[in-house]
Amino acid sequence: MSLSASIRQGGLALMQRIESLFDAFFGAAANPWRHLGALGFYFLWIALATGIYLFIVLDTGIEEIHTSIEYYTHEQWWLGGIVRSLHRYAADGLVLVMLLHILREFLYGRFYGFRWYSWITGVPTVWLVYASGIGGYWLVWDQLGLFSAVASAEWFDWLPIFSTPATRNFLPGLLTDRFFSLLVFLHIGIPLSLLLALWVHIQRVSQSDVFPARALSIGTLAMLIVLALVKPTVSHGKADLSMASATLHIDWYYLFIHPLMYATSPAGLWAIAGLLTLLLLALPLLPHPKQAPVAVVNPPNCNGCRRCFVDCPYGAVAMLPHPDKPGHELARVIPDLCASCGICAGACPSSTPFRSVESLVTGIDMPQQPIGALREEMERKIAALSGPVKIAVFGCECAAQASRLENADTAVLNLMCTGLLPPSFVEYALRGGADGVLVTGCREGSCAYRFGTQWTEERLAGRREPHLRPTVPSERLRLAWADGHEMSHLKAALDDFRKHLQTLSADEKRPRAYTPRRIAQHG
Amino acid sequence: MVSKSPTNPLVLAGQALFYGLFAVIIGYFSTSPDFTHIEPGRSLIKLSFSTQGEPVGECRERTPEELAKLAPNMRTARICPRERSPIKVNIALNGEPLFEGVAQPSGLSKDGASTIYKRFEVPAGEHLISVKMNDNVRIPDFNHVREEKMTLKPAQILVIDLRKDRGGIFFE
Numbered sequence: 001m002s003l004s005a006s007i008r009q010g011g012l013a014l015m016q017r018i019e020s021l022f023d024a025f026f027g028a029a030a031n032p033w034r035h036l037g038a039l040g041f042y043f044l045w046i047a048l049a050t051g052i053y054l055f056i057v058l059d060t061g062i063e064e065i066h067t068s069i070e071y072y073t074h075e076q077w078w079l080g081g082i083v084r085s086l087h088r089y090a091a092d093g094l095v096l097v098m099l100l101h102i103l104r105e106f107l108y109g110r111f112y113g114f115r116w117y118s119w120i121t122g123v124p125t126v127w128l129v130y131a132s133g134i135g136g137y138w139l140v141w142d143q144l145g146l147f148s149a150v151a152s153a154e155w156f157d158w159l160p161i162f163s164t165p166a167t168r169n170f171l172p173g174l175l176t177d178r179f180f181s182l183l184v185f186l187h188i189g190i191p192l193s194l195l196l197a198l199w200v201h202i203q204r205v206s207q208s209d210v211f212p213a214r215a216l217s218i219g220t221l222a223m224l225i226v227l228a229l230v231k232p233t234v235s236h237g238k239a240d241l242s243m244a245s246a247t248l249h250i251d252w253y254y255l256f257i258h259p260l261m262y263a264t265s266p267a268g269l270w271a272i273a274g275l276l277t278l279l280l281l282a283l284p285l286l287p288h289p290k291q292a293p294v295a296v297v298n299p300p301n302c303n304g305c306r307r308c309f310v311d312c313p314y315g316a317v318a319m320l321p322h323p324d325k326p327g328h329e330l331a332r333v334i335p336d337l338c339a340s341c342g343i344c345a346g347a348c349p350s351s352t353p354f355r356s357v358e359s360l361v362t363g364i365d366m367p368q369q370p371i372g373a374l375r376e377e378m379e380r381k382i383a384a385l386s387g388p389v390k391i392a393v394f395g396c397e398c399a400a401q402a403s404r405l406e407n408a409d410t411a412v413l414n415l416m417c418t419g420l421l422p423p424s425f426v427e428y429a430l431r432g433g434a435d436g437v438l439v440t441g442c443r444e445g446s447c448a449y450r451f452g453t454q455w456t457e458e459r460l461a462g463r464r465e466p467h468l469r470p471t472v473p474s475e476r477l478r479l480a481w482a483d484g485h486e487m488s489h490l491k492a493a494l495d496d497f498r499k500h501l502q503t504l505s506a507d508e509k510r511p512r513a514y515t516p517r518r519i520a521q522h523g
Numbered sequence: 524m525v526s527k528s529p530t531n532p533l534v535l536a537g538q539a540l541f542y543g544l545f546a547v548i549i550g551y552f553s554t555s556p557d558f559t560h561i562e563p564g565r566s567l568i569k570l571s572f573s574t575q576g577e578p579v580g581e582c583r584e585r586t587p588e589e590l591a592k593l594a595p596n597m598r599t600a601r602i603c604p605r606e607r608s609p610i611k612v613n614i615a616l617n618g619e620p621l622f623e624g625v626a627q628p629s630g631l632s633k634d635g636a637s638t639i640y641k642r643f644e645v646p647a648g649e650h651l652i653s654v655k656m657n658d659n660v661r662i663p664d665f666n667h668v669r670e671e672k673m674t675l676k677p678a679q680i681l682v683i684d685l686r687k688d689r690g691g692i693f694f695e
């Protein structure tokens with residue numbers, strides 16, 4: 001492993017530790033680390049909503065703007081002041097969660113293959129976030145706004161784009177109300193284009209997570225309101241073109257670029273910003289493992305039920321009119337969008353191992369782990385088990401290595417993603433000789449393919465199709481989610497499950513045994 | 524494993540701790556640490572102009588022969604060179620040189636404005652500021668000169684501009 005890959009692995013293990021710690025307090029559904037993109041959207045919505053109010057009460061002349069902001073900050077602190085602080089802190093929160101979101105996606109290695117689209121379309125949003133926020137500081141037109149406007153103008157004047165240098169707009173006597181209206185216009189237009197860019201960004205993930213769970217959104221809003229009350233946002237003194245402010249209380253989330261420019265040079269800052277952008281854009285182009293084969297539809301085994309279409313995390317399944325059966329539909333995989341996760345195979349009703357066909361072919365299958373081969377592997381491994389308590393484990397390649405649990409009394413079937421598991425396989429394993437079935441995989445929210453864990457949990461609990469039949473006794477099924485670094489947690493879960501199974505007598509809560517007809521017939 | 528019930532005090536405390544930390548991180552870097560833009564006791568001199576230099580040559584009358592060669596609608600009697608002079612700048616502070624430079628005219632045919640922007644940090648206090656500029660290649664010496672004793676307050680910005688509509692070198 002190269003140095004950078006091992007740093008990334010180490011970072012990922014640390015990130016996953018933090019995430020599982022937070023799971024204990026928030027639950028996966030409201031764990032902020034697992035929903036950084038949704039939090040980003042949430043902060044943006046708050047900033048947009050509060051921005052509308054601020055725009056309405058703002059007097060946008062150069063002379064009036066500072067006074068009108070001072071008015072609602074101090075006289076009307078209980079409304080305008082709080083709204084202003086919420087606007088500011090939501091904007092800061094957006095930068096914070098955006099940076100963490102980039103870090104997290106990077107650590108999880110989500111920047112190449114079919115994900116190039118999400119990654120590349122993320123990059124312009126960084127520029128738009130900064131352009132939105134920095135422009136906001138200019139509007140306040142206090143000493144900080146002036147400082148930022150002049151520093152930004154000095155930065156842009158390095159590029160040969162303006163015939164009259166932008167810096168000249170900020171010399172005494174040259175600033176006009178018209179120029180100021182342009183700034184207001186930009187501070188509305190750029191955030192709206194950010195929203196558009198984000199809409200593009202999430203196009204390739206289906207059912208995208210753009211709004212945090214209730215608990216998380218209420219908690220975050222409450223946090224912002226408390227912050228607004230404890231530390232209300234205030235302006236610096238009114239902008240004075242003939243005086244610089246020696247000391248500024250700058251917002252480092254946005255304005256760090258100015259100190260960075262004065263510590264280097266305008267050209268230096270362009271080099272830093274340009275190189276970082278290029279680096280982000282180049283990441284997907286570096287050599288990466290080749291993507292596994294994509295899902296394949298087998299038309300004779302597809303009845304057009306749409307389950308794969310609904311469950312695919314990347315919108316890679318389309319339902320098209322059946323060419324031969326009028327009024328029916330047929331699934332079709334869009335290879336460019338397919339993540340090769342296998343979640344669709346787990347969704348297909350044709351994946352049931354109880355079908356008596358000699359070679360099981362399902363409606364939508366993964367060439368690298370076909371359902372038919374999985375049934376054979378399961379039959380073979382369970383038949384070979386010995387010992388008082390036989391357990392079949394369904395694991396996931398991305399999660400804690402279930403294969404290390406393999407033993408004389410434990411059969412392990414390693415899936416590409418736990419989401420590939422058709423629930424009927426659990427029943428089949430129990431009726432075919434296993435005393436218990438343990439299903440493991442990444443924790444919810446760690447799943448490389450977004451929904452593998454969640455869909456499996458819902459299918460096995462009967463809340464999602466295809467569901468596990470209610471006749472299957474829950475005493476003999478155990479779910480134990482464990483990320484890559486949580487092997488010991490997985491081992492402990494298996495031991496605990498085994499002890500529990502030992503307390504059940506052989507026939508207690510056991511589904512009727514089942515010998516496949518094709519096996520019975522062929523001996 | 525702790526129960527995730529929202530009424531479990533441990534869960535509540537953990538969540539409160541996280542939100543508190545979140546707020547502190549957002550709130551702190553929103554205004555801190557302070558950034559010292561200009562060291563105490565210093566002021567700023569900005570040299571900034573964007574203006575055209577004088578044409579590089581005299582205008583002259585065309586001879587009748589030259590006029591005859593031109594298309595009838597192009598027959599203006601006076602011709603002036605389009606190219607502008609670069610603007611030379613020389614600034615001294617209390618007799619010590621502070622800056623010397625040339626702003627070239629913009630445009631492919633060098634007929635556009637000459638532009639410059641420089642900032643200098645100087646100690647606050649009284650200074651003798653002398654600025655000399657030349658915007659005409661046909662004059663060998665500096666044709667715009669201004670010298671003034673000025674007291675700069677700490678953090679004050681003095682702008683040196685060249686505004687020919689306001690009589691040349693301009694301090695503000």
Ligand code: HEM
Pocket residue numbers: 036037038040041098101102105110111115118119120121122123125126129198201202205207208209210280448449450
């Ligand atoms: C304001 C900034 C951003 C916001 C609000 C945002 C939001 C989101 C959201 C809501 C998702 C969908 C998550 C899901 O449903 O599972 C997402 C996915 C993603 N984002 Fe962002 N994003 C932002 C910036 C970026 C940037 C700058 C990058 C990287 C350069 C990036 C990389 C990704 C990637 C790779 C995914 C796909 C994850 C997957 O396939 O599982 N994002 N983002």
Ligand code: SF4
Pocket residue numbers: 294295311312313314315316317333337338339340341342343344345
């Ligand atoms: S393999 Fe995954 S991404 Fe591809 S079609 Fe199936 S569910 Fe969708």
Ligand code: SF4
Pocket residue numbers: 297301302303304305306307308309330331344347348349350363364
């Ligand atoms: S889940 Fe299977 S049967 Fe249903 S539409 Fe998809 S491929 Fe066809």
